[in-house]
Amino acid sequence: MAAQRRMLMQSVCMNCLLLPLRDNFVVTNGLFTSGSIYRQLYDLLEGVLTHLHVLCLEQHQSWTDDLPSCQMCGVGTAPNCVYSPDSKGSQAHPMEDGHLRFRGEDGCFLYGVFNGYDGSRVANFAAQRLTAELLLGQLNSSHTDKDVHRILTQAFDVVERSFFETIDDALAEKALLSSHKENVSFHQLSPQNQKVQERLKDLEQEVSGGATAVVALILDNKLYIANVGTNRALLCKSSVDGQNQVLQIGRPHSTDNEDELQRLAALGVDAARVRQAGQIAGQSSVRRLGDYRVKFNYSEIDLLSAAKSRPIIAEPEIHGSQSLEGVTGFLLLMSEGLINALESAHGPEQVNQEIVAMVAAELAQQTNLEAVAQSVVERVKRLHHDVYVSGRQRAPYCSRHEDMTLLIRTLNYPLPRDKQTLTLPPGGRIYPVSVPYSNSQSTSKTSVTLSLVMPSQNTLTNGTNTASTLEEGTPTPSQSPTATLQSTNNQTQSSSSSSGDGGLFQSQRGNQVAQPDETGRVPPYVDFSQFYRLWGSDHSDSQSTQGGLGPQ
Numbered sequence: 001m002a003a004q005r006r007m008l009m010q011s012v013c014m015n016c017l018l019l020p021l022r023d024n025f026v027v028t029n030g031l032f033t034s035g036s037i038y039r040q041l042y043d044l045l046e047g048v049l050t051h052l053h054v055l056c057l058e059q060h061q062s063w064t065d066d067l068p069s070c071q072m073c074g075v076g077t078a079p080n081c082v083y084s085p086d087s088k089g090s091q092a093h094p095m096e097d098g099h100l101r102f103r104g105e106d107g108c109f110l111y112g113v114f115n116g117y118d119g120s121r122v123a124n125f126a127a128q129r130l131t132a133e134l135l136l137g138q139l140n141s142s143h144t145d146k147d148v149h150r151i152l153t154q155a156f157d158v159v160e161r162s163f164f165e166t167i168d169d170a171l172a173e174k175a176l177l178s179s180h181k182e183n184v185s186f187h188q189l190s191p192q193n194q195k196v197q198e199r200l201k202d203l204e205q206e207v208s209g210g211a212t213a214v215v216a217l218i219l220d221n222k223l224y225i226a227n228v229g230t231n232r233a234l235l236c237k238s239s240v241d242g243q244n245q246v247l248q249i250g251r252p253h254s255t256d257n258e259d260e261l262q263r264l265a266a267l268g269v270d271a272a273r274v275r276q277a278g279q280i281a282g283q284s285s286v287r288r289l290g291d292y293r294v295k296f297n298y299s300e301i302d303l304l305s306a307a308k309s310r311p312i313i314a315e316p317e318i319h320g321s322q323s324l325e326g327v328t329g330f331l332l333l334m335s336e337g338l339i340n341a342l343e344s345a346h347g348p349e350q351v352n353q354e355i356v357a358m359v360a361a362e363l364a365q366q367t368n369l370e371a372v373a374q375s376v377v378e379r380v381k382r383l384h385h386d387v388y389v390s391g392r393q394r395a396p397y398c399s400r401h402e403d404m405t406l407l408i409r410t411l412n413y414p415l416p417r418d419k420q421t422l423t424l425p426p427g428g429r430i431y432p433v434s435v436p437y438s439n440s441q442s443t444s445k446t447s448v449t450l451s452l453v454m455p456s457q458n459t460l461t462n463g464t465n466t467a468s469t470l471e472e473g474t475p476t477p478s479q480s481p482t483a484t485l486q487s488t489n490n491q492t493q494s495s496s497s498s499s500g501d502g503g504l505f506q507s508q509r510g511n512q513v514a515q516p517d518e519t520g521r522v523p524p525y526v527d528f529s530q531f532y533r534l535w536g537s538d539h540s541d542s543q544s545t546q547g548g549l550g551p552q
Helices: 003-021 038-058 123-132 143-166 168-181 191-207 257-265 272-275 292-296 336-346 349-363 369-390 529-538 542-544
Strands: 075-079 081-083 097-103 108-119 209-217 221-230 230-238 246-247 319-321 329-336 404-411 450-452 459-462 465-468 481-489
Touching: 075 257, 075 369, 081 369, 081 459, 097 123, 108 123, 108 329, 108 404, 123 143, 143 209, 143 221, 143 319, 143 465, 168 191, 191 450, 209 230, 209 329, 209 542, 221 230, 230 349, 246 349, 246 465, 257 272, 257 481, 329 336, 329 349, 336 349, 349 404, 369 404
Parallel strands: 246 459
Antiparallel strands: 075 404, 097 108, 108 209, 209 221, 221 319, 230 246, 230 329, 329 404, 450 481, 459 465
């Protein structure tokens, strides 16, 4: 098996040697012209490569199996979920997200998160093929930023074209059966007609679907981000002035992206209608991999019918390079499902800050990056569910969520095994805390989050806006990570420090065994009075109408 995979990799490398010739058919010697023997050889090699890839997929092998996985990375996932009226969740379809995390040669690392839809075929294909197009000798430290941008763009183009080549036969059969069905009268219930209908359904499932992608490349300690669609990349780092900054790299290619709307308008598409619709063929992204319907049949789609050329593209928007020399922090790649779940629960205003606070909290307590990423995903899933069952203002937005994927890549970030042992407060793990919104206040202005300090000691910011204020001091052997509870209400703010004695939530019972009272109930063993006092000071106006302290 390993020998077969090595043969496939060698074939990929042969293909990659010809990549620079693909877009320019005339090279120095003038021999590689359209229709020449060299061009025919290129097309033949690419066709063989694609068929080998299909064979590999059918045998459940990956031509990237021999590549080493990056150990400075963790991935967490959660499948989609639809809640019933009794708050029980069920999975609507199989998991469609994909990811990659590989370590190449010469200080080259490749990471990616792929948000598939209408099946996982495109996401899986892209994760495998993109790796083969980038980590088998195509990149080295001598390449300039312009070279890297060109290679990344070419890789995405090859992935797109290669995927469509794998479904050529299915598309041809589908067209033939559809044409035959229109020209020949079958009785609706005849066995022959039923077989044709079943085959058409199978073919549609085989060829449909697409994916969005966010890919991070680290080469020679420089970061490049390539984005196609609505996933997200965040870089959290300590800046030279001592502050911890959260940087969102790039904007999603969605129907409210002004640059993308201008691009569509230049092609003749009514941008105002696109913005109002919010989706094109069921998706909010205007850049996608695969999805033959919007790529080849866009003239049949109302919103896109006026386009002069293909409006939905797979060309990546590339950012970088950004030097990682001396950077301490972490890189996050998130699927659209994870972002949307948190936005549905808490609103879009502080999603970046909230997810970074959750990651920092888990990194402060866990020694395994896989566990860190999974814990954060489970946290978001739990928050989303809790908002739904609460029946509060944002509950209608949380009746379901899509597949969620989070990839964390640390950058010189010390995990607990690299630090002195931290003393946990009673109750063990510290989680970021999110408090439900008050029904009497605007959800666009009010949220409460608990954020833990990063390795350095200062303020977490996003651009010029402060995300959360952190109490001074890094955790010591006798002290848990310092935390701040800060309301983003425009009128009032309050903060509290969580220290090694239990801080905000102190145990009244300690290590004593709980004993039921005369009614058979176990008395509460956590004192929330300080929390409710803080909540009351922030929500004094609303409490007068609701009565009592604490969220109603």
